[in-house]
Structure formats: C-alpha cells, structure tokens
Amino acid sequence: MCKQKPFVFGMPAANEYFIGREKEVKRLVANFTNGINTILISPRRYGKTSLVKHVAQMVNSAEVKVVYLDAFACRSEYDFYNQLSAAVLQQTSTKIDEWRQTAADFLSRLMPKISFSPDPSQEISLSLGITAKTHTPEAVLALPQQIAEKQNCRIVVCIDEFQQIGEFPDSLTVQKRMRSVWQHQNRVSYCMFGSKKHLMNTMFQNRSYPFFKFGDMLFLESIPAETWVPFLCQQFAKVGKTLPEAIARKICETVGCNSQYVQQLAYLTLLNTDKEATEADFEASVNDLLVENEMLFISQTEKLTTFQLNFLRAIKSGIRKDFGFADVRDEYGLGSASNINRLKSALVERELIDYDIEGYDFADPVMKIWFGRKFF
Numbered sequence: 032m033c034k035q036k037p038f039v040f041g042m043p044a045a046n047e048y049f050i051g052r053e054k055e056v057k058r059l060v061a062n063f064t065n066g067i068n069t070i071l072i073s074p075r076r077y078g079k080t081s082l083v084k085h086v087a088q089m090v091n092s093a094e095v096k097v098v099y100l101d102a103f104a105c106r107s108e109y110d111f112y113n114q115l116s117a118a119v120l121q122q123t124s125t126k127i128d129e130w131r132q133t134a135a136d137f138l139s140r141l142m143p144k145i146s147f148s149p150d151p152s153q154e155i156s157l158s159l160g161i162t163a164k165t166h167t168p169e170a171v172l173a174l175p176q177q178i179a180e181k182q183n184c185r186i187v188v189c190i191d192e193f194q195q196i197g198e199f200p201d202s203l204t205v206q207k208r209m210r211s212v213w214q215h216q217n218r219v220s221y222c223m224f225g226s227k228k229h230l231m232n233t234m235f236q237n238r239s240y241p242f243f244k245f246g247d248m249l250f251l252e253s254i255p256a257e258t259w260v261p262f263l264c265q266q267f268a269k270v271g272k273t274l275p276e277a278i279a280r281k282i283c284e285t286v287g288c289n290s291q292y293v294q295q296l297a298y299l300t301l302l303n304t305d306k307e308a309t310e311a312d313f314e315a316s317v318n319d320l321l322v323e324n325e326m327l328f329i330s331q332t333e334k335l336t337t338f339q340l341n342f343l344r345a346i347k348s349g350i351r352k353d354f355g356f357a358d359v360r361d362e363y364g365l366g367s368a369s370n371i372n373r374l375k376s377a378l379v380e381r382e383l384i385d386y387d388i389e390g391y392d393f394a395d396p397v398m399k400i401w402f403g404r405k406f407f
C-alpha cells in the first residue's frame with residue numbers, strides 16, 4: 032500500500048498529481064521566459080492556480096524570478112500594494128536581511144512588521160504598512176522593476192484572483208495607474224488570472240477598459256477525459272484497488288470534467304470501493320458528493336426569485352439559448368421578454384450560470400445534478 036494520498040483537491044495539484052495541460056504549460060513557459068504579459072481565465076476549480084504554480088516552479092531561476100500573490104483578500108488599492116510589495120520583496124530574495132535592505136533602498140519610510148505565521152507552509156508573513164500617506168501608487172508599482180534592475184534579472188509577477196481588482200473602489204482609476212506603470216517596465220511581466228469570467232472578460236476584452244489587449248489571453252478548458260481516465264485508474268491501482276475504465280469515464284462525464292470534482296468524486300468512489308469499483312459504488316459516491324455540497328447549494332439558491340428558479344429549470348431541461356421565445360417563456364414561466372436579460376445577468380452575477388458559444392448552462396455541474404433532483 033502506498034502511504035501517499037491518491038487524490039488531491041482543495042489545494043493546487045502539484046508534482047505527480049499535476050496531469051495534462053501540456054499545451055498550456057508550453058505557452059506559459061514561453062510567455063514567462065520571454066516577458067510576455069498573460070491573462071488566464073477559466074471557471075473556478077479548473078486548475079488556474081495549479082497551472083501557474085507548476086509553471087512558476089519550472090521557470091523560476093536566477094535570471095527569471097517568478098513571484099506569486101493572491102489578490103483574493105484585497106479590498107482596496109493599498110491592500111493590493113501591500114500584498115504586491117511583500118510578495119515581490121520576499122520572493123526575490125533568499126534571506127530576510129536581503130529583502131530588508133531592498134525595502135530600505137526602494138521603499139523608504141517603511142515600518143515593516145514581521146510575524147511568524149502559525150501556518151508552517153508560509154514561514155513568515157510580512158506587513159509593510161504602506162498607505163497613501165507613506166507612498167504614492169507609482170512609487171510602489173515601480174518596485175518590481177527596480178528590484179529586477181538591481182538583481183540583473185527579469186521578474187514575472189503572477190496575480191491570482193485578479194478580478195478582485197475590478198471590485199476596488201474607483202477601480203478604473205486604479206487599473207489605469209497600474210497599466211500606465213506596468214507597460215513601461217521592460218524587466219517585469221505580469222500574469223493575471225481569475226475565475227469570475229464576466230468580470231475578467233470586461234477588464235480585458237472591453238475597449239474602454241485600461242487592460243484592454245494587455246497581453247496574451249488564454250481561456251483554460253477542462254482537462255479531457257482521455258487524460259483523466261488513465262490517471263484515475265493508476266491512482267486506484269496504487270492503493271491496490273481497481274477502477275474499471277468505464278467507471279472512470281463516468282466520473283469525468285458526471286462532473287463535466289471539472290478538475291476539482293473529478294478528483295473529489297474519484298476519491299469518494301475509492302472510499303466506497305471494496306476491491307473493484309462497481310456501478311453501485313459509483314452511484315453511492317455521486318450521492319455522497321451531493322450530500323457534501325448540499326448546504327452550499329441551498330445557500331446559493333434559497334434567495335432566488337421564482338423567475339430565477341424557473342430560468343434554472345429551463346436550463347436543466349436543456350434550453351440553452353431560446354429563452355426569449357414566447358412558447359419557452361410560457362412553458363417555464365419566465366415572464367415578459369424584457370425580463371430575460373435581467374434574469375441572465377442576475378444569475379451570471381451570482382455565478383450560478385455561465386455562457387459560451389453553445390449558450391447558457393449551470394456554472395457548477397454538481398449543482399446542476401442536485402438542482403435536477405431537488406426541483407423536478
């Protein structure tokens with residue numbers, strides 16, 4: 032029996048748990064080493080963070096230093112500047128003294144507070160205390176370029192959950208400032224990624240937004256079943272169990288190849304399997320997955336209006352585009368034609384539905400199953 036866990040979810044997939052993505056890895060490696068800005072968009076839990084961290088590890092060297100930060104908790108422009116500076120200072124030096132000196136050189140008037148985090152995976156946390164009184168935005172935004180010049184290297188700054196910046200107060204002004212500084216930094220490139228597709232799309236694909244055409248844009252697709260199936264079977268084999276290919280395929284199909292759900296459903300199936308996974312083990316595991324997520328789904332749907340619920344019902348019945356037709360509106364109770372756009376944007380805003388060229392669908396494939404069982 033192998034002691035390592037067979038599946039990983041809820042944290043980035045790394046090392047032997049990281050599968051597929053050959054094309055995307057190649058493209059990101061090229062962009063990072065050539066200093067090309069990159070924008071990476073996908074639904075949640077497809078594998079953006081895993082991908083960027085994987086590539087960062089491959090590229091990171093004395094010549095190209097890759098810095099990672101997560102903007103998820105940032106609520107304002109200066110929150111972000113503190114995160115950015117702390118990440119750049121820490122991740123471009125190996126010793127505390129070194130970044131202290133760098134901070135003193137380039138960001139005067141700082142009173143850095145260092146605390147040792149209780150989380151052992153993050154050795155130290157750094158709060159720099161940068162405010163509008165101590166530093167102008169331009170002075171802080173200049174830091175990566177200054178460090179890159181001093182260390183004679185290039186820097187790639189990877190910003191996770193970048194859509195958060197679109198929610199800052201006075202966000203457009205902030206974005207304008209960033210772009211105007213970033214576009215002149217010849218030693219620094221940026222990789223911005225996030226999952227609220229409508230927000231990310233607006234920020235990067237709308238002409239009137241500052242980051243329009245800022246870099247190479249990648250839409251991350253799901254990892255195909257052909258890649259998942261051998262991996263799932265092999266992970267079962269590692270713990271002395273068998274997963275028939277047909278069931279591996281079902282796991283992928285059931286969750287629409289959503290990376291996190293594939294790993295999670297495979298894990299539940301493994302728990303339910305005695306020696307060789309059966310159809311019944313698989314069905315029991317789907318139930319377990321629904322039960323695990325039920326509270327979350329209830330809280331996401333309990334405040335919906337009847338029209339909104341009806342819209343979801345229409346999607347669940349297979350309607351993807353024709354919501355405006357009179358007979359569809361009648362059959363599902365969607366109200367007037369002018370109501371349709373409001374329904375769409377309210378549900379997109381809540382991240383319950385998503386759209387692609389095929390039309391609208393549930394954003395979460397497991398919620399779709401749950402909704403079908405609950406509301407039909």
Ligand SMILES: Nc1ncnc2c1ncn2[C@@H]1O[C@H](COP(=O)(O)OP(=O)(O)O)[C@@H](O)[C@H]1O
Nearest residue numbers: 039040041042050076077078079080081290291
């Ligand atoms: N390349 C991959 N190989 C295997 N599993 C993956 C991969 N990418 C993502 N996953 C699975 O999906 C989960 C979510 O991945 P994550 O990178 O956090 O997605 P995102 O940043 O897009 O929300 C991971 O915990 C892991 O279970």
Ligand SMILES: [Mg+2]
Nearest residue numbers: 079080081191
């Ligand atoms: Mg992520």
